[in-house]
Amino acid sequence: MEKRRYPPGKAGFEKRRKDEQSRPRVTEGSPDQVLDIEATTLLERLRNEKGTDARDKDTDDLKSSSAQTEKPEAGTELQLEIQELSSTGDGLAYSPDKDHDLVFVVPFSVPGDKVLAKTDPQKPDSHQWMKVDFVKLLSPSPSRDGVTPQCRYFGTCSGCQLQMLPYQEQLAHKKTIIEKAFKHFSNLDPSLIPPVEETIGSPLQYGYRTKITPHYDGTHKSRPWKEGDQPPPFGFTKKNVSKILDIEQCPIATDILNEGLKIERKNVADTFWKKSTGATVLLRESTKREVLSSSQATKARTLSNSKDTATNGAALAQDLSRLPLEYPGSPTSTSVSFSKPSVPEITYTYPSFQDTKTYTSDHKAFTTEHIGPYTYTTLANSFFQNNNSILPTFLSYIRDQILPKTPAISATGETYTPKIKYLLDAYCGSGLFSIALASEFSSVLGIDIDALGIQCARENATINNPQKANGQSNLGFIAADATAIFEDVPYPADQTLCIIDPPRKGASPDFLKQLCAYGPKRVVYVSCNVHTQARDVGMLVAGLGGKEHKSWRYSIEKVGGFDFFPQTGHVEGVCFLNRVEEQ
Ligand SMILES: C[S@@+](CC[C@H](N)C(=O)[O-])C[C@H]1O[C@@H](n2cnc3c(N)ncnc32)[C@H](O)[C@@H]1O
Numbered sequence: 374m375e376k377r378r379y380p381p382g383k384a385g386f387e388k389r390r391k392d393e394q395s396r397p398r399v400t401e402g403s404p405d406q407v408l409d410i411e412a413t414t415l416l417e418r419l420r421n422e423k424g425t426d427a428r429d430k431d432t433d434d435l436k437s438s439s440a441q442t443e444k445p446e447a448g449t450e451l452q453l454e455i456q457e458l459s460s461t462g463d464g465l466a467y468s469p470d471k472d473h474d475l476v477f478v479v480p481f482s483v484p485g486d487k488v489l490a491k492t493d494p495q496k497p498d499s500h501q502w503m504k505v506d507f508v509k510l511l512s513p514s515p516s517r518d519g520v521t522p523q524c525r526y527f528g529t530c531s532g533c534q535l536q537m538l539p540y541q542e543q544l545a546h547k548k549t550i551i552e553k554a555f556k557h558f559s560n561l562d563p564s565l566i567p568p569v570e571e572t573i574g575s576p577l578q579y580g581y582r583t584k585i586t587p588h589y590d591g592t593h594k595s596r597p598w599k600e601g602d603q604p605p606p607f608g609f610t611k612k613n614v615s616k617i618l619d620i621e622q623c624p625i626a627t628d629i630l631n632e633g634l635k636i637e638r639k640n641v642a643d644t645f646w647k648k649s650t651g652a653t654v655l656l657r658e659s660t661k662r663e664v665l666s667s668s669q670a671t672k673a674r675t676l677s678n679s680k681d682t683a684t685n686g687a688a689l690a691q692d693l694s695r696l697p698l699e700y701p702g703s704p705t706s707t708s709v710s711f712s713k714p715s716v717p718e719i720t721y722t723y724p725s726f727q728d729t730k731t732y733t734s735d736h737k738a739f740t741t742e743h744i745g746p747y748t749y750t751t752l753a754n755s756f757f758q759n760n761n762s763i764l765p766t767f768l769s770y771i772r773d774q775i776l777p778k779t780p781a782i783s784a785t786g787e788t789y790t791p792k793i794k795y796l797l798d799a800y801c802g803s804g805l806f807s808i809a810l811a812s813e814f815s816s817v818l819g820i821d822i823d824a825l826g827i828q829c830a831r832e833n834a835t836i837n838n839p840q841k842a843n844g845q846s847n848l849g850f851i852a853a854d855a856t857a858i859f860e861d862v863p864y865p866a867d868q869t870l871c872i873i874d875p876p877r878k879g880a881s882p883d884f885l886k887q888l889c890a891y892g893p894k895r896v897v898y899v900s901c902n903v904h905t906q907a908r909d910v911g912m913l914v915a916g917l918g919g920k921e922h923k924s925w926r927y928s929i930e931k932v933g934g935f936d937f938f939p940q941t942g943h944v945e946g947v948c949f950l951n952r953v954e955e956q
Pocket residue numbers: 756757758800801802803804805806820821822823826853854855856874875876877
């Protein structure tokens with residue numbers, strides 16, 4: 374029998390709700406909440422190791438004991454040794470000798486580093502932790518050996534904090550982020566959480582991001598800008614300071630976005646003084662893919678590194694649907710050209726196809742992405758995954774895992790293989806999963822609150838033409854809040870798989886409650902915030918709802934991560950769940 378921290382049904386739901394209400398009000402799954410938990414856990418461990426009387430105290434006692442802790446004054450320099458890398462990507466250090474019984478949060482550091490850090494009164498802090506400035510590295514951790522961060526803004530920009538770690542260590546760290554998320558946020562007994570899978574890496578570790586949003590601040594009305602003024606910094610936010618860092622080049626962005634950044638920087642420099650307000654500029658990549666006929670492919674190979682390869686479009690064959698769902702590897706040649714002075718294009722030639730990349734800064738423009746055989750058109754400002762290089766591996770993995778491989782045991786104890794014929798794609802965006810997985814199901818229904826995203830999903834269903842034998846598409850899409858999918862589900866729950874891929878805040882309690890009431894046979898939960906994912910998965914495993922309506926519970930089959938965001942502290946979590954049949 375599975376052990377649970379909360380009893381099933383209404384009593385458990387009420388107890389969990391009361392517990393959650395009694396917690397301090399911080400945004401769930403936010404970096405500061407994650408720091409609170411990880412700093413408290415580290416303090417508890419270190420105090421126990423020191424043999425203090427903290428051994429028998431629970432977390433709340435620790436919080437109140439550290440509330441009396443004196444914090445060092447502003448501008449104090451501290452020599453610290455980093456103990457742990459937090460899930461926020463910061464080093465955590467403890468300095469008990471100085472009477473500061475708290476954790477110092479040091480950016481740009483890794484376990485084993487000895488650093489000089491400095492306190493700053495403007496940095497946020499809490500009872501358990503205090504953010505400090507990194508001043509200099511006194512002695513590096515062996516983890517840093519042989520790694521040079523590729524970004525010239527490393528150490529100032531808030532973006533890519535893990536650049537000093539070898540890629541394999543970044544992946545290992547991301548596995549621990551998922552482990553800690555399930556430990557601290559799921560409220561589940563550890564026996565209910567399977568060992569977390571190894572994180573699957575990204576083929577591109579730099580130059581992968583297909584969307585960036587640099588910004589600049591406005592000026593005060595009393596000091597209006599005038600023509601000829603120095604342009605304000607245009608780039609990304611500095612680490613731990615609400616100021617913008619001027620950025621000329623972003624090494625995690627794709628090459629075409631870096632070409633675009635030069636153009637957008639010039640536009641900002643030419644026009645900023647006309648208004649007093651700041652602005653955020655969107656740069657999103659778009660790709661035109663053409664399959665090469667065999668003679669063109671031979672010609673393209675011999676024209677390696679020649680600009681001519683970009684102009685062979687007219688004679689190219691067009692059957693994209695035969696391309697394999699895999700990362701194509703490095704191009705055989707690359708060429709940069711300008712169709713107009715301010716419209717850059719980069720053409721990448723592969724053995725069997727050619728990609729021409731452009732970018733747009735127009736929110737209302739349509740952009741196109743190709744993932745193996747699939748073509749997705751999306752509004753530039755609507756959601757689409759930002760790392761195209763990992764998507765073929767990711768979609769293949771999901772396709773291989775969605776249908777149950779092992780037989781299930783029915784309520785009467787018989788073994789059988791569930792027949793899953795239907796897919797509900799909740800938070801479907803422009804149809805990434807629906808379209809790539811349509812061939813596995815008799816019928817697919819996607820839902821998203823972004824009406825324009827749904828318009829694109831319908832268009833994408835037509836472009837990719839996943840027709841059934843009778844000539845009817847098996848894909849349907851609804852523009853509405855995700856809970857609406859349960860109003861009148863056209864599929865029997867026993868034969869349905871539900872994919873959930875909500876925004877960072879996770880699924881709404883109402884959505885989870887209705888999901889448990891409907892009870893699809895299998896659930897795949899994908900998320901860019903593994904903390905809210907762990908919280909929501911915990912609820913599905915515990916079971917929601919009360920006596921008034923039936924509620925199914927789930928067990929976790931598998932959980933792991935994909936590195937959609939190399940060099941950063943983020944990871945995409947994927948969790949497979951099966952309905953528990955003992956009702
Ligand atoms: C992380 S994206 C996933 C999109 C899609 N699955 C993909 O991978 O391209 C989250 C999506 O949730 C949608 N969304 C946000 N709140 C929603 C809600 N209350 N109901 C339905 N969709 C919502 C957003 O519009 C966005 O498309």
